[in-house]
Amino acid sequence: MDRAEIVDIPKAELHVHIEGTLEPELAFLLARRNGLTLPYADSTELRARYAFTSLQSFLDLYYGLMDVLRTAEDFRDLTTAYLDKARQDGIRHAEIFFDPQAHLRRGVPLEAMLEGFGAAIAASEGPSAYLIPCFLRDLGPGAAMDTLDELLPYADRFAAVGLDSAEAGHPPEPFADVFARARAAGLPAVAHAGEEGPSDYVRQALVSLHARRIDHGVRCLDDPELVLRLAAEQIPLTVCPLSNVMLGGVARIEEHALPRLLAAGLTVTLNSDDPAYFGGYLADVYQHVARTFGYDIATMRAFGETSIRASFLPAAEQQRLLGPL
Numbered sequence: 507m508d509r510a511e512i513v514d515i516p517k518a519e520l521h522v523h524i525e526g527t528l529e530p531e532l533a534f535l536l537a538r539r540n541g542l543t544l545p546y547a548d549s550t551e552l553r554a555r556y557a558f559t560s561l562q563s564f565l566d567l568y569y570g571l572m573d574v575l576r577t578a579e580d581f582r583d584l585t586t587a588y589l590d591k592a593r594q595d596g597i598r599h600a601e602i603f604f605d606p607q608a609h610l611r612r613g614v615p616l617e618a619m620l621e622g623f624g625a626a627i628a629a630s631e632g633p634s635a636y637l638i639p640c641f642l643r644d645l646g647p648g649a650a651m652d653t654l655d656e657l658l659p660y661a662d663r664f665a666a667v668g669l670d671s672a673e674a675g676h677p678p679e680p681f682a683d684v685f686a687r688a689r690a691a692g693l694p695a696v697a698h699a700g701e702e703g704p705s706d707y708v709r710q711a712l713v714s715l716h717a718r719r720i721d722h723g724v725r726c727l728d729d730p731e732l733v734l735r736l737a738a739e740q741i742p743l744t745v746c747p748l749s750n751v752m753l754g755g756v757a758r759i760e761e762h763a764l765p766r767l768l769a770a771g772l773t774v775t776l777n778s779d780d781p782a783y784f785g786g787y788l789a790d791v792y793q794h795v796a797r798t799f800g801y802d803i804a805t806m807r808a809f810g811e812t813s814i815r816a817s818f819l820p821a822a823e824q825q826r827l828l829g830p831l
């Protein structure tokens with residue numbers, strides 16, 4: 507299957523952190539523009555550090571490098587670069603995570619983020635894009651609630667709210683009140699769960715947060731009853747195989763749980779997570795998966811259709827995107 511066939515597949519990206527699309531070259535450009543000095547000589551030296559051993563080892567570098575994002579223009583240029591890549595990969599719709607707390611705590615106002623995202627999305631020739639702010643679970647539910655206070659005046663700009671960052675030791679359940687309040691304001695929940703954390707975190711995301719999608723979710727397989735529930739309720743998993751390999755969740759892509767998730771009847775979408783760090787954007791992810799597991803074009807097109815149907819787009823818009831361009 508060549509790249510053109512993969513690009514041609516109508517697909518949505520439902521699990522991409524905009525800060526994780528920050529390429530080293532753009533990081534250096536923004537650093538220069540903002541009068542900052544990065545602790546790396548150049549983009550080659552920076553890339554050489556991308557040898558992660560765990561989620562935390564990645565997050566340490568990721569939160570450090572995003573310090574170059576200061577102004578609305580920075581967030582605009584970052585988002586424009588991602589949307590351009592997404593269009594080249596044949597992505598027709600993207601639901602983009604961002605980490606408001608990671609910027610607010612550095613003194614960047616929410617308005618700068620939203621102005622930058624909005625300008626990039628408005629100027630884009632495609633894909634369409636929705637925004638999903640995520641709470642940093644390691645900062646706890648109190649900080650998340652304070653952040654929700656800041657987000658709610660802009661609730662109509664978001665498709666949902668999410669939960670991300672260091673998973674182990676930070677279960678979803680304590681965030682129940684935060685997500686209940688978001689839900690009352692019309693914002694559904696998605697949540698990272700079962701990436702490094704146990705299957706019980708996936709269960710908590712469903713039961714306590716009423717998550718409509720589970721981000722990663724691969725460790726659900728440890729609990730057969732949970733798998734049955736996810737399958738019966740057709741809860742989409744936004745799976746990110748290259749991310750799982752890069753962060754050591756699996757040693758090699760050949761060992762990834764993807765075929766087992768499909769065999770269990772789960773609703774599986776393919777995503778890039780943090781493509782500037784994990785060795786590929788979405789067309790690369792599709793290509794790796796097709797090659798590794800020997801999937802044919804019909805199987806790969808089914809992943810694309812599932813992703814569009816698992817999006818927060820209205821049904822009529824989903825149908826339109828599934829047709830010819």
Ligand code: HPA
Pocket residue numbers: 523526561670671672673698701749779780
């Ligand atoms: O893969 C991830 N997991 C949790 N938090 C994150 N923030 C960016 N990427 C990730």
Ligand SMILES: [Zn+2]
Pocket residue numbers: 521523670698721779
């Ligand atoms: Zn993620």
